[in-house]
Amino acid sequence: MSSEGPPVALITGITGQDGTYLAEELSLRGWDVHGLTRPTSTVPTHLSALPNVQLHRCDMTDLDSVTHAAYSAAPDHVFHLAGASSVWRSWTDPIHTTKVNAMSVVCLLEACLRLQDTEGKRLSFVNASSAEIFAGVPAWPQTEDTPIRPTSPYGASKAFSHLMTQIYRTRGLKTSNAILYSHESPRRPETFVTRKITMAAAAIAKNGQGRLTLGNVDARRDWGWAPDYVRALIMMAEHPDGDDFIIATGRDHSVRDFVRLAFEAASVPDWQQYLHTDGALARVGDAKNLVGDPSKATGVLGWTPTLDLSQIIARMVDQDLALLEVRPTADGAH
Numbered sequence: 001m002s003s004e005g006p007p008v009a010l011i012t013g014i015t016g017q018d019g020t021y022l023a024e025e026l027s028l029r030g031w032d033v034h035g036l037t038r039p040t041s042t043v044p045t046h047l048s049a050l051p052n053v054q055l056h057r058c059d060m061t062d063l064d065s066v067t068h069a070a071y072s073a074a075p076d077h078v079f080h081l082a083g084a085s086s087v088w089r090s091w092t093d094p095i096h097t098t099k100v101n102a103m104s105v106v107c108l109l110e111a112c113l114r115l116q117d118t119e120g121k122r123l124s125f126v127n128a129s130s131a132e133i134f135a136g137v138p139a140w141p142q143t144e145d146t147p148i149r150p151t152s153p154y155g156a157s158k159a160f161s162h163l164m165t166q167i168y169r170t171r172g173l174k175t176s177n178a179i180l181y182s183h184e185s186p187r188r189p190e191t192f193v194t195r196k197i198t199m200a201a202a203a204i205a206k207n208g209q210g211r212l213t214l215g216n217v218d219a220r221r222d223w224g225w226a227p228d229y230v231r232a233l234i235m236m237a238e239h240p241d242g243d244d245f246i247i248a249t250g251r252d253h254s255v256r257d258f259v260r261l262a263f264e265a266a267s268v269p270d271w272q273q274y275l276h277t278d279g280a281l282a283r284v285g286d287a288k289n290l291v292g293d294p295s296k297a298t299g300v301l302g303w304t305p306t307l308d309l310s311q312i313i314a315r316m317v318d319q320d321l322a323l324l325e326v327r328p329t330a331d332g333a334h
Contacts, residue, residue, distance in 0.1 A: 005032070006052075009237075010075035012036045012060060012108065013082030017187040018128070020047055021230045022079060027052050034073035036060065036082065060104035063111065070111040077237040078125045080108055083161075086191065087132060088283055090154035101157035109168040109175070122174060124237045127165040129177040130158040131222070131248070135287035140252070141222075143293045144179070144244050151287065166244070174242040178233055181248035181292045184312050185226035186319035193255070194223070195320075197262045198313065202320035204274055205266035211274050215281030217256040222248045222291040225307040235301040248292025249305045261310050265317040 009026050013019045014035030026033050027050045036058040037043060043055060056072060059065040060082055070078075083101045084090065090097040105127060116123045134142045136149035148163075150156045162177050169175040188195040193214065200212040224247070232247045256275075263271030297303045 006030050007077060008032045008034070008073065008075045010034045010036065010070065010073045010078045012078075012080050012104070013128075014055070015041055015043055015047065016081060016085075017185055017189070017226055018183075018230055018233075019079075019081050020044060020187060021185070021227050022081070022233060023047060023050060023053055025227070025230060025234065034069075034075065036066075036069055060107060061099060063107045066104075066107040067111040067114065070108070070115050074115070074119070076121075076123065078108065078112055078123060079128075079233055079237065080105060080126065080161075081128045083128070084154070084157070087152050087154045090152055090157070091283070094153035097153050098157050101154070102160045105161035105164050109164060109173065113168060113171060113173055116173065124242070125165070125168070125173055125175040126233050126236050127161055127175065127177050128233075129162040129165070129179045129244075130155065131179060131181040131246075131290045131292060132287075133159040133162055133179070134290065138288075140289045141248075141250060141291045141293040142246065144246055144296055152283070162244075169242050176236045176239070176242045177244040178229075178236055179244060179246045179248075179292065180229055181222040181224060181246070181290060183224045183226045183229040183247075184316060186316050187226070188316070194258065195316070197255075197259055198265075198316040199320045200274075201259075201262040201266040201268060201271075202317055202324055204263075205268050205321065206324050211276050212259065213276045213278050213281065214255065214259070215278060215283065216286055217259065217275070217277055218254055219286055220252040220254050220289040220291065222250070222252050223258070223309050223312065224249045224305050225312050228303075228305045228307065232297060232301065232303045235303055239301060243300070245297040245301065245303075246292040246294055247297055247303070248294045249308075250292065250294050251309075252289060252291035253309055258309070258313065261313045262317055265310070265314040266321065 033053045084097040132155035135151040
């Protein structure tokens with residue numbers, strides 16, 4: 001790592017929703033950006049075209065592979081965003097979720113500590129933790145002092161990564177946990193329920209027919225705007241000390257509210273007739289209310305969210321309506 005020139009960032013999960021926004025923002029700021037991708041992953045065209053961005057194929061569960069990538073990038077700041085991110089899929093394949101989420105953070109933390117000890121220059125490490133580590137806690141809003149009590153394999157794997165990040169802080173790394181609550185954007189993958197909702201609303205608006213089938217529509221979540229949360233990651237990296245911060249809006253809405261706002265954004269009246277519920281789709285151990293208190297992030301970092309949920313959903317629906325013009329579906333609804 002050189003002491004001169006622009007800051008150097010290493011981003012795992014650079015091809016995901018948060019990773020692409022982060023790479024774009026850092027590139028815009030003039031940082032040199034290195035991204036780690038799976039050997040088989042597809043890289044978005046716009047990402048590979050960004051200036052000052054280099055991509056490295058890497059097995060995040062192999063220490064040698066991660067260490068080689070870390071030494072090649074020689075970063076000042078490391079953002080660990082990679083991982084198996086689906087709560088539902090963690091139940092269908094808990095082994096994969098545990099291996100990916102647990103091994104990746106240990107490999108990366110150990111590689112960063114070795115790099116820091118070798119080069120003698122302090123690194124900052126920001127780990128994407130999750131509100132799911134609090135899923136079994138009955139009280140809300142949650143704070144940084146809320147007991148960790150996950151209820152799913154995904155939540156348990158994120159709790160492990162959260163705790164390992166804290167442990168390596170005691171070993172001399174400047175590590176921070178970004179306890180990220182739900183955050184959305186038009187880049188949210190289609191496998192997520194929020195994108196399923198906005199796609200269905202757009203399809204029904206276009207076709208005038210269809211249905212949206214969901215599980216528990218009474219669960220309440222704290223939804224924010226993904227680029228806002230990426231901005232928080234950068235603020236944590238640049239803060240002089242490592243710490244844990246809840247990144248949330250402090251406001252909760254039900255899944256039913258999300259559906260209503262999506263159909264309103266798509267100008268679909270009488271949205272209730274298109275919504276159907278199926279108890280078989282309800283997730284085991286699903287938290288009743290995950291809403292975070294962002295007071296610490298606001299007070300220490302100066303971070304605040306910029307968009308409310310209706311604005312976020314409107315942007316998602318607008319994109320899904322536009323996509324239907326170039327990528328028509330059979331019936332569009334789910």
